[in-house]
Amino acid sequence: MLPPVPLSWYLILSAILFALGVAGFLYRKSIITVFMSIELMLNAVNLSFVAFSYEYRRIDGHIYSFFVMVVAAAEAAVGLAIILTVFKNRGTLQIDEVDSMKL
């Protein structure tokens, strides 16, 4: 049998995923992908919450990650609506071309 997994592996996985999310945010150029990177970061944080929740045997972490999910869902709804509007008004999804508040 393999040795059991220490909790810190979960945390490191979470950190890696978060870093990947950041990298996506910094290097991707499509608004939608950038938005997805944000979701990835949120997911990474959720993993930390759940891992700590396991360590302390309390479900508060679950509640937090539940709230994060709910907020992420709301954010996705509004954010995608904004993306639709941006696309309608500017005809582009390249994040670097959306650099002014006014047209």
Added chain:
Amino acid sequence: MDTVLFIIFAVVAIVCGFNLIFQKHPISSALSLIGVMSSLAVLYLLLGAEFIAMAQMIVYGGAVMVLFIFVIMLLNAGTEKASSKSWFAQFAGLPLLCLFVAVLAFLIRAALPALPDVRFGRWFGGTAENIGKMLFTQYLLPFEVISILILIAILGAVVLARKEID
């Protein structure tokens, strides 16, 4: 057994995460993200968070990502174009990322040395019953606030995406 599961799904998550960054087409990225989310759901199950795992699949997998895919299809989002506008992100991003991972790894190793092992089945706290009780007692106010937030988000999305009636 749970070590194997962890390794499999952690690898899947990381690979999918990298795929998210390196794929050129948004829909590939979206699919990779779904992969990450699904493997995270499995990891949640390993950590005894069955409700959160299911919620992860329903909310992220079923709702959020469907929206993403929907929007990608609707806008027919193509592959990205190169751009040199964001010079700071372009040049400082990678060093910062390396630094970030290094710092976090150091902190996890240094500040949290004696973390216990995770064994599946040792703790099943995250049942729907427990979470429901917690939500409606200790976290009632945040819960209500969140529901109002969602209402506002619905209204905002409707207002934003509505066709202008001229």
Added chain:
Amino acid sequence: MTLWLIPFFPLIGFLLNGLFGKRLSKSVVNLIAIGSVAVSFLYVAALLFKLSPLTTAYSEHYFTWIQSGFLQIGFDLFVDRLTAVMLLIVTGVGLLIHIYSIGYMAHEGGYYRFFSYLNLFMFFMLLLVLSSNLLIMFVGWEGVGLCSYLLVGFYFTEDYATNAGNKAFIVNRIGDFGFSLGIFLTVITFKTLDFEKIAAGVANMPVETTAGVLTAITLLLFVGATGKSAQIPLYVWLPDAMAGPTPVSALIHAATMVTAGVYMIARVSFLYDHAPHAMNVVALIGLLTAVFAATIGVTQNDIKKVFAYSTVSQLGYMFLGVGVGAYSAGIFHLMTHAFFKALLFLGAGSIIHRLSGEQDLRHMGGLRKAMPITFYTLGVASLAISGFPGFSGFFSKDAILSAVYAHSPWMFWIGVFTAGLTAFYVFRAYFLAFFGNYRGHHHPHESPAVMTVPLIVLAVLAAGGGFINVPAWLSTVFPLAEHANASAMIISASFGILGIVIAWFLYVARPAMAESLKTAAGPLYTLIANKYYVDELYTGFIVKPLEGISRFVLWRGVDEGLIDGALVNGLGRTVRGWGGLLRRLQSGSIRNYAAWVFAGSLLVIVVLGLAGGFR
């Protein structure tokens, strides 16, 4: 019983008329304005009937208004016998003047505006009277000042009216500055502003033989009183304030607001009792003002100016009374003065109204036949102010003079002389207006009933008001000091009659003699007719230098140079300069922003981790 309803009714009237008056018809405006005051008056009457005999004060606490450290100021109202007298005067005389205004203002523009201001004034005056602490009193005090300003400048299209309004307001600022300093000092000394608590606090303090903190407080408060009640040196605004409509002069600048100073001193009499030096100052200023204003009154030709100086003089009398410790006599005179001076003004207003705004006595004369009711009622008022035996002024003035005589005889003699002067100039005006031949161009006739009825009611009060024994009623508030002095009574009455006789002689029997006397007096007459050049002195020594400093130092130097130049524009330039530099960061590139945010959060993590805050 709820005390807050008393000022609340006029407030409602003010709000209704002020907000919707433009769209309401005149009769509705009348109904609201007079109705609200009438309801208030009836409510006061009912309340006092219910509360009588009111031997102890009745107070109500509504809410804590200000809570700051040790200082706790509640929104409290209270009624004692002194308040009761004031309430009846304010609402009663106020009601009569409101009714009178219907007739007087019938043809004026801004009808609803006038009545809403009047109602607002009633609200603040009642608040002032009902307040149970200095701060609410100050609110009312400032409020009536505001209404005074608004009503003096009622004809705001005319320069003289707006100037008079400004003057009233600015001069009052000086007094109010003193008043607020007094309040601050009270807070520091007593840690409270409640009258009852201050009284309890002051009872433990000795009577100050040398000038001390109580003297300072009382003098500062008295500065406020000199402003509001037009005493030397701040009396100059009141004669000019006659620019407002005559009912305003009657209500605000004769019967109620200007007496607020007297009321205030009576209200905090426990402080003055402990500060004999301040008392002396009050008495001296009062006496000085009384005689000073009376001499000016002799030479004025504008009927309202005559009565205005008379008001100043009579207020001086009241301060003389309270200054020698005869608070109840002062309040008594306040009440009778409210009756006869309101009547004088309203009568004058009746004449002015009929003569289409003519105020100069030299253009009147012989109005006796044309305006009989005005003639008789004004006669009653003149007799009352002259202290003619049996009329109200006789009793109140006698009460003051008796107390003064007991305090110091020389003051008494000056007071008696002033009483004679008062009788003289009032009857001078009276004779000039009603006797002789008509010298004007209009065709006068009697005013409508809505104006004459208040005149008649006030005449009855002015004649019989003296039989209301106010000092006895106030004996629970102020200990009744028996000064009744038959010789003083006789002397003052005889001086008054002498004044009337001289006036008769000079202006009815031998009009030519007045002119020769005028030329004989020469420079003295010129001096007095020009009001001792006080306004010019103030202009030369205070206003002009202040203007110069303001213009050249404060405006050009401080405001334009320092504040505008160095601070405002300099800040702007600095910010713009830095902004120009930092603007380059605001590239609109979201990815760059994200990178900066990421770098910042990384910094936070590193700092927290290194600081060991991570456990």
Added chain:
Amino acid sequence: MSFYIISLIKIAIVFAVFMTTLAYLQWVERKVLAHIQSRTGPLRVGPHGLMQPLADVFKLLTKEDLLPPYVNRFFYLLAPFIAVSLALISISIIPFGPEVTVFGYHTFMQISDVNVGILFILAIGAVSVYGVALAGWSSNNKYSLLGGLRSSAQMISYELPFTLVIVSPLLLANQLSFRGITDSQAGYYLGFIPRWNIFQMPFPQIFAFIIFMIAGFAETNRVPFDLPEAENELVAGFHTEYSSMKFACFFMSEYANMVTITCVATLLFLGGWHPLFPAPYSNWVATAVFVLAALMCFYHAAQPARKWDRITFPIFGIAFLVLAALFAIPLFQPVLVPAFWFLAKVGCLLFTYIWVRGTLPRFRYDQLMKFAWTFLFPCALINLLLTAFCVAIF
């Protein structure tokens, strides 16, 4: 170790039964539709076309595997895989019967009992949108894309009333596990009214059941909600570009979803494996039914409509008699009777599906959306509120 072996055996049984069901469901559908339309349906392959499914499978397997050049290859191939695998996964947590003892081993008649079974079903249902959506998108064909978009919008829209009505029986049962929910429906009112959720006091879920079935039709893209694959508007919707085995995958996933939904409906509302009436009589219903079927076969064999009936119907009759005998053996009854009742209910619901397909016309797209949002959703919400109210009060 025995856990793994038993699980594997269970998986094998369920898989075999399930796949056969899927294959023959197609045959049943064609037969029923044919009879509704006064036709005979498949008749050539095997007796009464019974071999038709096998022939179909053979045809689909051996057809040329077309890969259109303009498609996005990876997603084009991924989509049917996602669709079919997700559709098949759900069956793993459906219980077919109570806990039984076989050869001394206690086990559930279920591959796996999950605490949050309902949530699992919802999660799978939520994710299964991707199959259709990706298929539509990757085909690079506007009809397919429209079909995919319609399908995702429709599935998301109907998921709301679907989820909301599921909550009502959960409130009555107070748990999320299918087994627990089914067990809470055991017993009878007055000795003969089953305590199923559609009759369950304090608030019978009959409306919830109807809404669930309607939303279920939409979730599985079945008539009258089969807009995504409307032949006459969109050629064939999202699977226009698919052929051979990839098409078979979509086909299979549709039927698998149908079976899953009917299973869930049975478990949530119709009492799962609990029989319609109390125990001693209900045990013999299966036998009676099969005997009746055998008698009918013999009757038809005696009066054959076709040449071969003389031979095939007696064989069917004997098979039915054997089945009846199996169900009559008391040793097998604890296993077979609950399974029979469960499958009978599922069968009735599946028949309803086919029946509706043969009866109702298709909705227009806007009607479909309006129906979901302005009728089904409020109804589900009101039902939930009333249920919660009643549960809280009583």
